[in-house]
Amino acid sequence: MIGVEEKLTGTIADDLPDLLAIVDLIYQDDAGLHLVDFKTSRSKWGDSRVAEAAEQLRLYQVMSQHFAEHGTDIHLHFGVLVKVKSPYAQVLDVPKANMNSSRIAETIRPIWHAIQMDVCYPNPSMTGCSGCAYRDRCPAHSG
Ligand code: SF4
Incomplete structure (x- = not known):
């Protein structure tokens, strides 16, 4: 075990x-280093849901x-964790992809601009806002 809620900081491009x-x-373990992100969901995740969320973990990588x-x-x-009448857990592998810093930077750059x-x-939500570090500066909570 290397870390739980491990904070990583770093720069992936000079202009970001x-x-x-x-x-x-x-x-x-013997297979290498493993990065795991935990989610809760009201329904089972399939390949398309994994693909949608995968960039988060590839950035962590x-x-x-x-x-x-x-x-x-x-x-x-x-x-x-699938929160249905009888809850159960899925462990899903993210397929390998040709992901590198410059490709991730292309995604992040327009957001930074x-x-x-x-x-x-x-985009307020119960789960997002309750732990948000920017809440005191957020227009959704200014009134
Ligand atoms: S407090 Fe504002 S910035 Fe933070 S999650 Fe909620 S809506 Fe988003």
């Missing part, structure tokens, strides 16, 4: 600010390189 990632679980010795495989997984231009679309 430092990023903060909080990885739910990091562990290592790029930011966690320093945990892995050179050549160590990094494996990404979602642990999903929008932030710099004060473009703000708050």
